[in-house]
Amino acid sequence: MPSAIKPWARVRQPDRPRSFDPGRVADLEYRAWVGYYLRKWPQVLAALAGLVREGFGMDWYRTLYGAWLLLRASQLSRTVSGCTAMAGPAPCSHGAAAVWAA
DSSP states (O other): OOOTOOOGGGOOOOSSOOOOHHHHHHHHHHHHHHHHHHHHHHHHHHHHHHHHHHHOOOHHHHHHHHHHHHHHHHHHHHHHTTTOOOTSSSHHHHHHHHHHHH
């Protein structure tokens, strides 16, 4: 099969464990969550791009594509779980807690 059909064929295994800045990753995750709850989707996308880049060290094309997929999954899971109210995180959090507690 050509490599265009098998995109994973171009991915190489890391030679050694990647090092990363845990403070930077924590800050990006914080920004992603704040943007998620405030529905500031460009902020979420920027934070997710930073997380994917910092955490996995991929090239920018794959980083942006992965961040876009994560953003869309976040948006879709928010609507499926009933977290569509603009009142903030409380309606979503209480619904999720009720599901987890069951």
